[in-house]
Amino acid sequence: MSNPPLIFIDGDQGTTGLLIHERLRDRKDLRILTLPAAERKDAQRRAEAINSADIALLCLPDAAAREAVALIENPRVRVIDASSAHRTSPGWVYGFPEMTPEQPQAIANAHRISNPGxxxxxxxxxxxxxxxxxxxxxxxxxxxxxxxxxxxxxxxxxxxxxxxxxxxxxxxxxxxxxxxxxxxxxxxxxxxxxxxxxxxxxxxxxxxxxxxxxxxxxxxxxxxxxxxxxxxxxxxxxxxxxxxxxxxxxxxxxxxxxxxxxxxxxxxxxxxxxxxxxxxxxxxxxxxxNLGKGASGAAVQNLDLLLAAA
Ligand SMILES: NC(=O)C1=CN([C@@H]2O[C@H](COP(=O)(O)OP(=O)(O)OC[C@H]3O[C@@H](n4cnc5c(N)ncnc54)[C@H](OP(=O)(O)O)[C@@H]3O)[C@@H](O)[C@H]2O)C=CC1
Ligand SMILES: CC(=O)N[C@@H](CCC(=O)OP(=O)(O)O)C(=O)O
Missing domain, CATH: 3.30.360.10 (Dihydrodipicolinate Reductase; domain 2)
Structure with missing residues (x-):
């Protein structure tokens, strides 16, 4: 049996990241990749972590979220970005499943998902x-x-x-x-x-x-x-x-x-x-x-749509 999907939360010590971590901590259907405290802002280590993950959850300020996306070389990595960096960007699917009847499937198929503000x-x-x-x-x-x-x-x-x-x-x-x-x-x-x-x-x-x-x-x-x-x-x-x-x-x-x-x-x-x-x-x-449906809850809801479709 293959390993459960590997999830990297970039910004896991922030307000949103900590709550996502808390919501996922006891899940058996996924693995969480965590960087040691001293390395959590090290671009090289973050690049390795993101590229080794199946799904990267970005809980960062906008500039750091853009930087994280630029670090991705592995085309299989899927991203859920909680920041406002990509919410109106072409090529990103808006992570609001209740918005239209088609949205859950669009999210499930996407490699780049931007969570609503x-x-x-x-x-x-x-x-x-x-x-x-x-x-x-x-x-x-x-x-x-x-x-x-x-x-x-x-x-x-x-x-x-x-x-x-x-x-x-x-x-x-x-x-x-x-x-x-x-x-x-x-x-x-x-x-x-x-x-x-x-x-x-x-x-x-x-x-x-x-x-x-x-x-x-x-x-x-x-x-x-x-x-x-x-x-x-x-x-x-x-x-x-x-x-x-x-x-x-x-x-x-x-x-x-x-x-x-x-x-x-x-x-x-x-x-x-x-x-x-x-x-x-x-x-x-x-x-x-604001930290539930407005951030961490919405991120986990989108993550579950990706995992269910995998
Ligand atoms: N709070 C809210 O209600 C909501 C927030 N969001 C969005 O989520 C994102 C995160 O917000 P929030 O959790 O509130 O912010 P926080 O300031 O609480 O957390 C941001 C985290 O990112 C870390 N960080 C900053 N720069 C880097 C970097 N270059 N590399 C790695 N880590 C870095 C910070 O570390 P350090 O503190 O050490 O600098 C901090 O741990 C933002 O883009 C925000 O717009 C979305 C919806 C609601
Ligand atoms: C009370 C407060 O300061 N709220 C923030 C909004 C939260 C935020 O920056 O994040 P999202 O855009 O990702 O929702 C603000 O007005 O800038």
Whole structure:
């Protein structure tokens, strides 16, 4: 019998890499290749590790992820990149299995998979099915708001909130005020939008979890778009999805459904459609773990698609 596939996690001491390692640690259907601490940033040793692996999971800053891909010489190596380096790059398959019915197979067949960004995961989950169904116009002037746990900023930000200076860490920070965050191009491409959305991120003094919201006005939507029809379209799209649930009308009354931390440690995501029909105001919301469905959970979900197809 041949050996189980060899998995190399490049960046396994970072926030995302550690959690992927934790999720895979007890698996018997794969082997994990780990570099000693002193060698984890040694380009030569990383090159050897990547080229000897069946699947390389990149949990690195963008520049290091590009460098890791450039180190690959073995054409059999398959890559799942958690960074934002390749999310809009031609030749890379977008690692969001629930995005379209074809996506799981596209991921399973791919050699280069780019995981969605944490915030884009929620925005695309809400928008793409609605744009595709013709319920939200592709050129709708969108503003996307989100609040994340501080771990979204990686190790340096975790240290700010959990290290010796924790007492002086801000309780809430609205950032990206130049509206130049790296995520709008990714959201635009994969949600099928013709205009760049405005994106307003924030983070709070909690470790992990995201609540993302998008307000819509029915007067700017096609006839037939309503709170109910949008909710029904999302329910139809995610009917068979194991990790994505859409709140029904009754569940939507409980604000606890939008607690950003409710899915921490899992790969689940809750979507909701709220609003004031009399005024024609609709609110789309997504709740998920930035380190789960937004990062390590999504990476393991994609890894499992590759392993199942091998
Ligand atoms: N945190 C989040 O919510 C999410 C993160 N991501 C993406 O995942 C990637 C990793 O993020 P995150 O885990 O948060 O970041 P961290 O900063 O927590 O971890 C990055 C890791 O990469 C290591 N590293 C940096 N440069 C190199 C190099 N040249 N060679 C080898 N290792 C290197 C770092 O080591 P050291 O600390 O010693 O420098 C660190 O261990 C990023 O691209 C991010 O965009 C994706 C979705 C969500
Ligand atoms: C709270 C916080 O700082 N969040 C990060 C987003 C996480 C990230 O950089 O990673 P992905 O693009 O891979 O999701 C930010 O806004 O830059």
């Amino acid at each position: 944490c915030y884009p995961t929620g925005a695309i989950a809400l928008l793409r099915p609605l744009v595709q169904a013709g319920l939200v116009p592709a050129d709708y002037p969108l503003s996307i708001h989100a609040v994340s746990g501080y771990s979204g900023g990686g190790r340096p930000q975790v240290e700010q909130y959990e290290g010796p200076e924790a007492a002086s860490a801000a309780p809430f920070v609205l950032y990206g005020l130049g509206l130049q965050h790296k995520h709008p191009p990714e959201m635009q491409l994969h949600a099928g939008l013709t205009q760049r959305p405005i994106f307003l991120p924030a983070y709070g003094a909690f470790r992990q979890g995201i609540v993302l919201s998008i307000a819509l006005q029915t007067r700017l939507l096609p006839a037939g778009s309503s709170l109910e029809s949008l909710r029904a379209a999302l329910q139809r799209h995610y009917a068979g999805a194991r990790h994505v649930k859409v709140l029904d009308a009754e569940q939507s009354a409980a604000t606890a459904q939008l607690d950003p931390t409710r899915h921490n440690g899992s790969n689940d995501m809750t979507l909701g459609v709220f609003g004031n029909p009399a005024e024609g105001h609709i609110l789309l919301c997504a709740v998920f773990d």
